[in-house]
Amino acid sequence: MQTHYLSEANSILNHFLGQIRNVNVQHDSMRFRRNIERIGEVMAYELSKNLHYRNIEIQTPLGIKKTTEIEDKLVLCSILRAGLPLHLGFLNYFDNAENGFVSAYRHHPNNDEFFDILVEYQAVPNIENKTLLLIDPMLATGQSMVAVFNKLMEKGLPKEIHIAVIIAAPEGIAYLEKHLPDSCHLWVATLDEKLNDKKYIVPGIGDAGDLAYGNKL
Numbered sequence: 001m002q003t004h005y006l007s008e009a010n011s012i013l014n015h016f017l018g019q020i021r022n023v024n025v026q027h028d029s030m031r032f033r034r035n036i037e038r039i040g041e042v043m044a045y046e047l048s049k050n051l052h053y054r055n056i057e058i059q060t061p062l063g064i065k066k067t068t069e070i071e072d073k074l075v076l077c078s079i080l081r082a083g084l085p086l087h088l089g090f091l092n093y094f095d096n097a098e099n100g101f102v103s104a105y106r107h108h109p110n111n112d113e114f115f116d117i118l119v120e121y122q123a124v125p126n127i128e129n130k131t132l133l134l135i136d137p138m139l140a141t142g143q144s145m146v147a148v149f150n151k152l153m154e155k156g157l158p159k160e161i162h163i164a165v166i167i168a169a170p171e172g173i174a175y176l177e178k179h180l181p182d183s184c185h186l187w188v189a190t191l192d193e194k195l196n197d198k199k200y201i202v203p204g205i206g207d208a209g210d211l212a213y214g215n216k217l
């Protein structure tokens with residue numbers, strides 16, 4: 001797996017990341033969602049440098065300009081719920097992409113700390129031979145990402161796979177390295193320190209889904 005870290009150089013990306021972490025700012029859920037969306041836009045731009053392009057000619061009012069356009073058939077696929085605002089950011093830039101949505105959640109069968117991942121809802125287009133972007137803001141244990149990846153692979157084999165996350169824990173990256181093909185690209189806006197005993201990312205942001213959409217039962 002080739003991992004790309006996006007916040008090592010100074011850029012406006014770090015402002016958005018700072019705001020989604022900051023306890024004095026992140027409780028404003030409209031700003032939180034918009035910041036996640038803005039991060040998605042920055043990530044889409046960075047990821048676009050790694051796509052394939054074909055030469056084209058554009059007719060302007062005064063002449064013809066040779067340029068390039070994206071050749072890949074993109075499918076954006078997000079993991080519900082927290083993937084939604086990040087998906088929107090990617091879609092703002094990759095506006096011709098097809099779109100898929102898959103649910104995944106931590107299921108605690110014995111009401112203790114043990115959980116498995118349940119993948120239930122899926123609305124996904126044909127991904128065969130296309131460029132799949134699998135989108136989720138948080139990569140904690142990596143189990144949700146791998147569970148969704150395995151479900152998607154039952155539907156077809158993409159030509160290329162890019163996984164885009166905002167905050168990753170080292171444990172999640174190691175899990176993906178173990179369970180996903182070497183050919184996958186992983187795009188990480190920022191790498192954090194570790195997981196806590198509830199498998200939340202530290203320092204992280206807390207629960208991304210709840211911050212975006214409110215507490216659930």
Ligand SMILES: O=P(O)(O)OC[C@H]1O[C@H](OP(=O)(O)OP(=O)(O)O)[C@H](O)[C@@H]1O
Nearest residue numbers: 080081082138139140141142143144209
């Ligand atoms: O790497 P993992 O340990 O699997 O954790 C990461 C998952 O946790 C979050 O979703 P969550 O389960 O909180 O669902 P939500 O988006 O509905 O809040 C996040 O958006 C990932 O999908």
Ligand SMILES: O=c1cc[nH]c(=O)[nH]1
Nearest residue numbers: 140200201206207208
């Ligand atoms: O830190 C974490 C881990 C899983 N899900 C989240 O939303 N945050």
Ligand SMILES: [Mg+2]
Nearest residue numbers: 207208209210
């Ligand atoms: Mg959540």
